[in-house]
Amino acid sequence: MAPATNPTTGEAPPPARPRQRRTPAAQRQAILQAASDVFLERGYAGASIDAIVERAGGSKATVYALFGNKEGLLTALVSQGAETLAAFVDALPVGASLEESLRAIGRSYLDLILQPRRVALFRLVAGESGRCPQIGDIFYRTGPQAVALRVAEFLRAAAGRGQLEAPDPERLAHFFIDALRGDHHNLALFNSTRTPTAAEMARHVDFVVSTFLRCCAPGNAGTPSP
Amino acid sequence: MAPATNPTTGEAPPPARPRQRRTPAAQRQAILQAASDVFLERGYAGASIDAIVERAGGSKATVYALFGNKEGLLTALVSQGAETLAAFVDALPVGASLEESLRAIGRSYLDLILQPRRVALFRLVAGESGRCPQIGDIFYRTGPQAVALRVAEFLRAAAGRGQLEAPDPERLAHFFIDALRGDHHNLALFNSTRTPTAAEMARHVDFVVSTFLRCCAPGNAGTPSP
DNA sequence: GTCTATAAAGGGATAGAC
């Protein structure tokens, strides 16, 4: 299905195999990096340990010594990927006003989830979640859920300052995030050739933020009456 | 990774292999059905033609005669899956009022995309889109895009009747659909064990519809000023 | 812990008869 060879040279990318011995920790990291490349590129079942070893250097037996088996490698990979999002969650961008803050959060979040590697990770994890629930669980908790909780916290604080009507911050946070993700994430997921420009993205964020604020401005109810 | 065997019997599900000959058309359909089961269950690379033949009956050579190769089988499968959504798109549910219509659309759409087979198809296609863009394209156009266009059409008509402020129906449709999908789709995708109850789903739809209407009631602008 | 070599199994695809 995939021409997994380099289109220019007709061969696989250079192994970057330093002949020098590495420390176990460094070797572990090199394997994880290579595994990341290969898994994200070919999918779980399509990736071979051989291909990973070829990129990382070292030998196959080392992989099994360090990670047990193929699934252990995937688990380690997803767990490590979780740390990327942590940076976003820990330091939510802020702006001068509520509206500016929401815009900053929106742009930052959208940039993050549309990074090619992040999209590929999403594909990989979604594809394997049916057969490996543990993987899906790690990804969900450290990804979408962590972000939603953090945004909800932000909205609750804003509501506390009277800037927002938010009786149910969790629900509102999801509403905001889902609208932000919009069609762009699906397009990226299904590999559309049409990549949105930066201007289109900014316009989308502006639209979502202003619409969102119109819904939840003080004086409007944030949840339905019943 | 996956215990692809039946947990109760310890074996694969019975082949259901009628010894009687089938017509080519019937055989084609039987293979597609079996391929659907196996692909959705094990993923593309994890599925073997052997396993498909075992379920469908017949022989491996027939599969290649009818579909060319493994990828041809996947393409045929996704193309067929497109027809499921067509039913939804062709006959958008309606209600007595605009609000009732939106609720009916919302419930119907959410039911559709949360069907286990539909979720599995989403996983499968997302997982392969990176290596097989054609598959992603078919799925996107006949799935998310078709729905969005149809909902946009509905909103445009409502705006024409003065029930709604919708200067940009496409954008608004996406806004509505994305909010509807909400966290539920992600939860299903990542195989959460916590399945939302029907009541929770209904409450979610009600929340989205009422929030959406508050944004776009006549008198409010549907897009930002600039 | 790391290497080479190999075991053991399963995969996609086809040949050739009917």
Add this chain to the structure above:
DNA sequence: GTCTATCCCTTTATAGAC
């Protein structure tokens, strides 16, 4: 179009020396 039998390659995982 359909079958049986088979080719040939790749895969995961391990054995055993260092």
